[in-house]
Amino acid sequence: MNEPQDWSQLRDSIIGLGTDSSRRTYYPELLARVAQLEETRESLRRSEENLLTLFNGLNDAIFIHDWEGHVLEANDAMLAMYEVTRETFRDHTIQDYSEGPLTLAHIETMRHQLDRDGSLVFEWQARRPTRPNAPLDVEVAVRRVCWYGQNALVSVVRDISGRKRLEAMLNQSQRLDSLGQLAGGVAHDTNNMLGVIIGYADLLLERTEAMPNLRRDLEQIRKAALHSADLNRQLLAFARQQAIQPTLLDLNAKVEDTQKMLRRLISEQHTLAWHPAPDLWTVWADPSQVEQILTNLVVNARDALGTGGSITVETANTTLGAAARSMPDAEPGDYVVLRVRDTGRGIPADVLPHIFEPFFTTKAQGRGTGLGLATVYGIVRQNGGFIQVDTAPGQGTTFAIHLPRLPGGSPAASAGPAPDVAGGHESVLLVEDEEILLETAARILEDAGYRVTSTANPLEALRWVEAGLAPALLATDVVMPGLDGPGLWERIRTLRPDIKVLFLSGYPASNLGLAAPRLDSLGFLQKPFTRNELLQSVRDALEV
Amino acid sequence: MNEAMLGEIRKFVAPEFIFGADARLLAGRYARKLGGHRILLISDPGVLAAGWTGEVAACLEQEGLTVTQFLGVSPNPRDTEVMEGAALFREAGCDLIVAVGGGSVIDCAKGVGIVAANGGSILEFEGVDQVPAPMAPLICIPTTGGTSADVSQFAIITHTQERVKIAIISKAVVPDVALIDPRTLLTMDAYLTACTGMDAMVHAIEAFVSNAHSPITDLHALEAIRLVSTHLRASTAAPADLELRTQIMLASLQAGLAFSNASLGSVHAMAHSLGGYMDLAHGECNALLLPHVMDFNFSTAPDRYRRIAEAMGCNLRGLNEREGRSRILRHVLDLRRDCGIDEGLTARGVRSDDLSRLASKAILDPCNATNPRPPSRDDLRALYAEAM
Structure with a gap:
């Protein structure tokens, strides 16, 4: 083993004279570290300030809370949403802020999902401690957080009551649409049968003038069929498949016209007020449909009133901007509003979503068909408008019908009285794929003196014309297999350019797929029809 | 004085010390003034049995300080004991060391301080001026009359594998204060x-x-x-x-x-x-x-x-x-x-x-x-x- 050689150098260091043994100070290092710490603290402070601004700038309510539900921190949006203050928000637990009870099972499920997915989103009902009976639909997103060393949760709560309301409205709108399609289909098929019944009843009535007893029975059959046809028309109105004849319309004038009739509908214990708005814009609507709307709404208002109370009908101009987006049926634009307000009992919240459904009624058996508001709905939608309902139990109800404004123009003169029904001797080519209806119509026309060639097959009709048949009028169904009514007419017209046409359809004229200007010069008859209606339409079509 | 020494510059190093009966009772005040919060109190079973360790612990706690005791020191303190003490110091988050005992306890405390501040093994610091970072404040209360480790810049630790003592000589191991209380010798x-x-x-x-x-x-x-x-x-x-x-x-x-x-x-x-x-x-x-x-x-x-x-x-x-x-x-x-x-x-x-x-x-x-x-x-x- 080596002995240390340089004892003297070791000695010098032992007695403290070595370079490394002189005393040193850590003060500069300390200052530098303190400065660094200060800098870090300042940057932390700024960062926290920014985060706090973000925290409080969010629209969603944020809770920081522990697993027992004690609230540790909350943002400004939480205070606003739950109507508490920065001083009081900790007085309540998460349970207090929840409408439904938070059970242990809930919490266990949450814990499990958080462990598995890291986060958790669910819909919930929030409770405002100051307003315990007005729950709020919310969406909650939960994550784990280590809050100043404590195991906690951060719950971000979004108010989705607006979205829920829109969803419900959209749902209703879609439900009504599908109901409309169903109702329209049923009504259309029934119409054909009713046409047959009415047609044959009319024919028999012509021949039984000498048999009063038989006539009375036939009259009953005819009346029942006409009543059914009327119900069908209402269904078609709801389905927006009613044949309409819109014109430029001054709503004030129309309402004024109906005042007398409306007053008859209500009893003496109710008052009916009418407030027309000055300078009301014009609309493009069928006057008889407006009458239907008014009648239905006033009857409903009357039924809601009980004894006493008032109904107010008023008009107004209104312009909808972005607010239209909160209503599923509405679009921004100018509208003429027809408002019917009653002071009645209001519509309960559970009934409200169903009021426009066909056959939905709260009236006693036999008092209402359940088609009144469905009809109103269909008509308004058919005319490009929408309905707002404002109601609360005990607060009365206001239906606000919005019809789109038609720019410019003046109200057209109302149609004159129907001319006398007359027959004729012209030749008519009748095409209708429903054979029984074909036969009925052929009989009516032949009895009125026309020379009728009829077929259920449009292609056969076309062949006949090609083979030389030259009818004065083509009376044809619209929807048929093989070749539809308008198509048949186009083909025949190339052979016989002077031929007149009358379309017979269960669907409105606007569904024919023909341009509107041309429709004006064409004949159209909505099914089902009476003998007189058929004869009148044939006459009209021939004389165009 | 010989000639060679005439021109030599010299240094004299001594810690602050309090000498006199009951000086040990100042441990709490000094520990607090030196910025201690969690104290590692190093002693041995003999001194504990004599009662001095408990008395000093009580005195520290009276000042509101948290005390962790380390009593695993044998006569001729071993490198392994130093490492255990240093681990405990870190684990308990200590910031000050109080040693109550003879030279063994005080040397062990110095070793613990060195390792806690510098890391590594205590054996790496053998020799003169080999301790780079200063250690946590050290208060020494000697209970034997002779070692003087409480005022010295020496720490002697047994290298267990080599069965030899190593000497660590550094200004860094001079205690911050020595509370020299003759009363402790009575036992x-x-x-x-x-x-x-x-x-x-x-x-x-x-x-x-x-x-x-x-x-x-x-x-x-x-x-x-x-x-x-x-x-x-x-x-x-x-x-x-x-x-x-x-x-x-x-x-x-x-x-x-x-x-x-x-x-x-x-x-x-x-x-x-x-x-x-x-x-x-x-x-x-x-x-x-x-x-x-x-x-x-x-x-x-x-x-x-x-x-x-x-x-x-x-x-x-x-x-x-x-x-x-x-x-x-x-x-x-x-x-x-x-x-x-x-x-x-x-x-x-x-x-x-x-x-x-x-x-x-x-x-x-x-x-x-x-x-x-x-x-x-x-x-x-x-x-x-x-x-x-």
């Missing part, structure tokens, strides 16, 4: 009193004859020699005498101030090797080796030994060098025997086979650097043989 038995008292004597003598002695260290060394010579016999005989205990504690402090700045000599070099190998008490080793090293050194610094004799009250007047040497050696041997330390290394289990190994380790000890007569390995082996 020492007669033999421990003798061993630690002789330890103080060896510190003083080696510091005085050190080739790095200085006028300031000389003052403290001579006063320590005088105090031990005057009071050790009586104190050994009357362990309950607080006055005598105070004199021995003072001697220990003075010796500590002297050797911490003038360093030691071959007695310590050999004692470190011997103590590490045989696990003997440090003071006992020193006492057994002292006369033989004095004999070896005498001719190199006869004048200084004469002044030592003077301080011991041993009259060398009129004696030549050889006679003087005999007289002073006899004086030291008498004191040792009177205090109850008798016989030699053989009686303590050392075999002649061990001597080469002991010498080989001892020659590497930095204490040799300040021995007045630079020894060789063979010199040291011969000295061990003499001490058998």
